[in-house]
Amino acid sequence: MIYDVIIIGAGMGGLTAGALLAKDGLKTLVIEKHSIPGGYATSFKRKGFWFDSVLDAISGCNNGGWIWQALKRLGLEKEIEFIRLDPIRTDVFPDFRFDVKADIDLFISDLQSLSPKDAKGISELFSIMKELHHVVMTLPADVVWRDTRIEAKYPLFHKYKNKTFKELLDEYAQDEKVRAILCDRCAFMGLPPSKVSAIGMSTMIITYGMNGGYRVKGLTQKFPDALAESIRNNNGDIIYNTKVDKIIIEDNRAAGVVTEDGRVFRAKKIASNISARKTFFDLVGKENLKHDFIDKIENLLPSVSFFLVYLGIDMGLKGLGLNHSIGTYPSFDIEATFSDINRDICSPNASFETIIYTLTNPDMAPKGCHSLILMTKAGYDYKENWKGCKNKEAERLIKMAEQIIPNLSNHIIVQDSATPLTLERYTGNDKGAAFGWAQGIDHVGANRLQIETPIKDLYLTGHWTIPGGGVESVVASGILVERKIIKG
Ligand SMILES: Cc1cc2nc3c(=O)[nH]c(=O)nc-3n(C[C@H](O)[C@H](O)[C@H](O)COP(=O)(O)OP(=O)(O)OC[C@H]3O[C@@H](n4cnc5c(N)ncnc54)[C@H](O)[C@@H]3O)c2cc1C
The missing domain is CATH 1.10.405 (Guanine Nucleotide Dissociation Inhibitor; domain 1)
Incomplete structure (x- = not known):
């Protein structure tokens, strides 16, 4: 059988493109290497505590936003409910706090x-x-x-x-x-x-x-799950636990994929939702690309990554003046918070984010308890690729967080952490890049890789193409891919 479209990767960009194309009546196949859909936008459970893997707040859920547009087209706008965050976040500086109102x-x-x-x-x-x-x-x-x-x-x-x-x-x-x-x-x-x-x-x-900034009511995972179900309800297929190893190129056009276990799937069009470097260098192969395109990709830089500590705690947070989302900064010099991310992630210059899921979705933890993430910017190559230092850095970050949650370390029931290597392992994003390519002036707009590629019938969706990083942007990229494919 020849599919109309194959999507490589079930991140939010790939799922949006897949769900819209299946709804349009195209026979669509999504192939995902993980066991669940969502990429970075997933959730997991540890000993009764739920955590979203990475997300804090998402935009575009308001009437007219890109996420709203996609859900409305799919008839899912009532199924997925969002909680509007107000204030959006609290910034904590030494001796000064500021609520960013919605x-x-x-x-x-x-x-x-x-x-x-x-x-x-x-x-x-x-x-x-x-x-x-x-x-x-x-x-x-x-x-x-x-x-x-x-x-x-x-x-x-x-x-x-x-x-x-x-x-x-x-x-x-x-x-x-x-x-x-x-x-x-x-x-x-x-x-x-x-x-x-x-x-x-x-x-x-x-x-x-x-x-506004929003969280999914209940759990982030509901959102990708609903998109995956929509694909299946519209006669599409999703295969999990299956890694795509190769894109078949015939007459300079993408004609299908080969999976790690040797299966071949053919299609008229292919959209890749995975790292652009992997898409072109590993799956397409440099032999099928022009030198200037290879040079362009080699010169683009992946965005920053993060070190995350997931905590399930058995303490109340009332009276601490805490918001669902807090940025803590050691001074007003935000530039300096980037200076040590490859050397010492808990240095006196470091800032960190605290995302308390249970202040918006109380059912994510047992009664009287909370689920939260501490996260700080971190380099992939940190201390020889994080050799032997993960637990120590987690303890240091928890100590830093005691500035805003006193006694935190005495109330931990569940603790887990993720380094940039963990993020890369789960999602395939190069060096655990959080937002695809970096988002400096030479990596946005016309300078970013576009949705159409030099290979005919091969498209990009997700944060390695336009508009850029973040869930609203990758959903937008999914909508843009659908438009290009439908237009032919
Ligand atoms: C720590 C952190 C915090 C963030 N916070 C926010 C936030 O608060 N708000 C926000 O909007 N955004 C946030 N982001 C960014 C946002 O999560 C991403 O930009 C977005 O989710 C990326 O979506 P994507 O469609 O590009 O796919 P990805 O999420 O990158 O998913 C790609 C999928 O492809 C699969 N895959 C990879 N290789 C293969 C292969 N060979 N074969 C088959 N499948 C494959 C992966 O398993 C994965 O499921 C954050 C990111 C991080 C890391």
Whole structure:
């Protein structure tokens, strides 16, 4: 049999593309190496405690957002419920805490109250960021980044498309607290303010500020499970525990795949949801690629990775002033929080995130208990590839977290951890990259790998292509792949 489409990998990008194409009536096959769908967007259970593998908050679940659009097309918008987070998060600095409100006007006025002398600059900054967000969200990426005729219509976009977020901030906000708060989620873009794209960072801040951050009600796993079920309900197939080893290339077009156990599946079109390097170098083979394309991929950098400690604890958290999502910073210098990630992840410069799932989904832990993750940015090659240091680093991170949860170490019932190597092992993402390619100015928009590839009938979906990292973006990439395939 020849499938209409084969999707390699059941991450959120692959599942979205697969579910929409199956709904369109195309005979679709998804092949996934893990035993469950979702990639990074999965959940697991340890001794009565549920954990989401990595996710904190997702965007795009509001009316009109990319996730909402996909679910509506699939008729799943009532099945998957989202909890809107307000405040979105709390930033904890020494002697100062700030709640990032989910209402953008309140967020702006809170920043202005912190630094009245910056008030005008903050207003101007937000109107620029809103314009950048508007352009990214409303125009097709391949048009807006490449078509110079757009310049006249959106001069601000073209002014900032090759600038970093620090360069944008330097023009409009001088107060160290305001700057630190605006850079608080650099960790979720994977780069410090001096490297992260002004457009990427602005889009993230405005998306969350205007449209909200969300968690799946119940458990993240419900979302990929619903997409997988939708594929099967629409006559599609999903095979788990099966790794794709090769993409069959015939006459410079993708014609099928070969799995690790030697099975051959043929298709008219193929979409890869896995690491782009693995897709092209391992599955397609360099012999089928032009030198300039090989060079381009070799010069792109994977995004940052993380060290995560999963904790099930038997203590209440009332009275500690804790929010479901907390960033803890040793100073207002967010740039410095990136400086030691390959040398000492718990150094005096390190920041860390605390994600308390049970403050939004109490059923994820037994009564009176909580499930949480501590996470900090971390290099893949850290201390000779994490040899023998995982438990020690976990203990150090737990000690750091006692700044905000006193006595934490005396209440641990369940403890597990994941290094960048663990993330790579489970999902195949190179070096445990959290967001696909890095999200600096030379890795976004037209500089990122596009959905169409130099191999005919081979497409990319997920965070190694446009728009970029994060669940909303990869769902968007799934929608874009579906459109390309349907258009032929
Ligand atoms: C620590 C951390 C925190 C994050 N926090 C957030 C957050 O709060 N909000 C947010 O929106 N995003 C967050 N992200 C990013 C987000 O999780 C990812 O960008 C997104 O989930 C990636 O989806 P994807 O479609 O690219 O596929 P992936 O999740 O990368 O999945 C790829 C799938 O392909 C499978 N696969 C790989 N190789 C093969 C093969 N050869 N054959 C078959 N199958 C294969 C894998 O098993 C996997 O299931 C975070 C990421 C990390 C690591």
